[in-house]
Amino acid sequence: MNVFMRWFHKMGSPKYFYEVSGKMIPWFMWTFIITLVYGLYQGMIVSPPDYQQGESVRIMYIHVPAAWMSMFIYVVMAVSGLISLVWRIKMTEIFVISSATVGASFTFLALATGSLWGKPMWGTWWVWDARLTSELILLFLYLGIIALHSAIEDKRVAARAISILALVGVVNIPIIHYSVEWWNTLHQTSSVTMTGKKAMSTSMLIPLLVMSVSFKLYYGAVVLMRARAELLERDRNTRWVEEVVQEDTK
Amino acid sequence: MNPIRKKRLYLIGAMVAGIGVAAWLALNAFDENLMFFFSPTEVVAGKAPTGHPFRIGGLVANESVKRRPDGLTTAFDVTDNDKTVTVEYTGILPDLFREGQGIVALGQLNEGGIFVASEVLAKHDENYMPPEVAESLKTAHDNAVGNTQPQASIQ
Numbered sequence: 086m087n088v089f090m091r092w093f094h095k096m097g098s099p100k101y102f103y104e105v106s107g108k109m110i111p112w113f114m115w116t117f118i119i120t121l122v123y124g125l126y127q128g129m130i131v132s133p134p135d136y137q138q139g140e141s142v143r144i145m146y147i148h149v150p151a152a153w154m155s156m157f158i159y160v161v162m163a164v165s166g167l168i169s170l171v172w173r174i175k176m177t178e179i180f181v182i183s184s185a186t187v188g189a190s191f192t193f194l195a196l197a198t199g200s201l202w203g204k205p206m207w208g209t210w211w212v213w214d215a216r217l218t219s220e221l222i223l224l225f226l227y228l229g230i231i232a233l234h235s236a237i238e239d240k241r242v243a244a245r246a247i248s249i250l251a252l253v254g255v256v257n258i259p260i261i262h263y264s265v266e267w268w269n270t271l272h273q274t275s276s277v278t279m280t281g282k283k284a285m286s287t288s289m290l291i292p293l294l295v296m297s298v299s300f301k302l303y304y305g306a307v308v309l310m311r312a313r314a315e316l317l318e319r320d321r322n323t324r325w326v327e328e329v330v331q332e333d334t335k
Numbered sequence: 336m337n338p339i340r341k342k343r344l345y346l347i348g349a350m351v352a353g354i355g356v357a358a359w360l361a362l363n364a365f366d367e368n369l370m371f372f373f374s375p376t377e378v379v380a381g382k383a384p385t386g387h388p389f390r391i392g393g394l395v396a397n398e399s400v401k402r403r404p405d406g407l408t409t410a411f412d413v414t415d416n417d418k419t420v421t422v423e424y425t426g427i428l429p430d431l432f433r434e435g436q437g438i439v440a441l442g443q444l445n446e447g448g449i450f451v452a453s454e455v456l457a458k459h460d461e462n463y464m465p466p467e468v469a470e471s472l473k474t475a476h477d478n479a480v481g482n483t484q485p486q487a488s489i490q
Contacts, residue, residue: 133465133466133467134465134466135463135464135465135466136464136465136466136468136469136470137431137459137469138431138459138463142463145463167347170343170347171340171343171344171347172340205429205430206429206430206431206457206459207429207431207456207457207458207459208428208429208430208454208455208456208457209454209456212371212456214371215369215371249350252347252350252351253350253351253354255351256351256354256355256358260358260362267362267369268366268369268370268371269370269371269372269373269374269392270371271371271372271439271456271458273458273459273460273461274460274461275461276461276462276463284461284462284463285461285462285463285464286463286464286465286468288465289463289464289465
């Protein structure tokens with residue numbers, strides 16, 4: 086067993102996870118705040134206006150990282166869901182539901198900021214093109230997962246149900262990504278790609294990448310907080326939680 | 336991996352693959368409807384629907400924008416660098432509207448083959464750059480093709 090797998094197995098133990106995540110949260114939080122302040126300063130003040138969009142281009146520094154996060158978190162959920170269904174690990178079950186609300190928030194943020202940009206640039210708040218529609222479906226998937234989880238009393242059954250839903254919905258992720266290439270859309274094609282086509286000036290790319298790192302750190306902090314709370318609730322009748330509570334009230 | 340887990344993994348794999356295929360088939364069947372707009376070439380070839388409104392997308396052809404005498408109606412050519420369709424629109428155009436800009440217009444073809452639009456949206460491309468860069472790119476391009484604007488000279 087390699088180092089990573091050993092770490093993964095250790096993190097599967099609730100007590101160990103609770104201790105380690107408690108130490109990790111402040112790191113995520115502080116690095117998030119630092120990168121957020123730096124990214125916003127770079128994006129809102131330092132970076133130049135666009136040759137066509139003018140100052141409205143600054144919406145992109147929120148919109149694009151939020152849209153990336155909406156898909157990234159969904160993939161994390163689907164992978165956690167797969168592990169939960171096959172190996173029945175409690176911690177990954179908790180990760181599925183803990184990610185859902187953060188993912189839904191980022192999806193909403195991407196849609197809302199996109200709409201604010203669309204009005205002055207395109208001339209409309211909303212169009213039913215393939216990119217916008219598939220991203221809206223992603224929001225509904227997140228909301229469906231949250232609703233399904235709260236509809237089922239038994240937490241383990243609920244976790245299995247939402248894992249299946251998360252895996253069903255994962256087909257939407259490539260559709261969102263490739264929608265702008267497969268079909269004619271009003272939404273522009275990707276400016277930042279793995280192939281390294283240079284469609285964005287470096288002075289704009291840097292704040293964008295800083296913001297995307299920042300949002301990932303935020304997700305790291307929030308998902309751990311939510312997972313800890315969920316874990317305590319699920320394990321409230323166990324010995325280790327009793328010990329943690331006694332430790333805290335001392 | 337023990338047999339039960341292996342079986343679960345295969346089941347889930349089959350489920351995701353099945354949904355993927357179903358989605359692919361459905362999207363293929365709806366391909367036409369998922370297209371947000373038709374290109375001028377498709378419109379000229381008669382692929383666009385007749386009798387109900389559709390969208391046309393392309394670039395506003397250079398030196399084709401004309402104001403009608405009523406002051407509100409604008410006529411311009413939309414091109415995909417192959418075929419061209421004339422569009423007429425009454426109303427306020429979006430800020431990004433200009434010659435050479437990508438646009439999407441919603442409307443219908445009239446008997447004269449003119450596309451009468453009820454809505455014109457600007458389509459922004461994926462290029463992001465500061466104004467100075469755009470300016471220097473344009474200058475470099477103009478120099479390369481050798482059609483720089485003649486400089487005003489004092490004589």
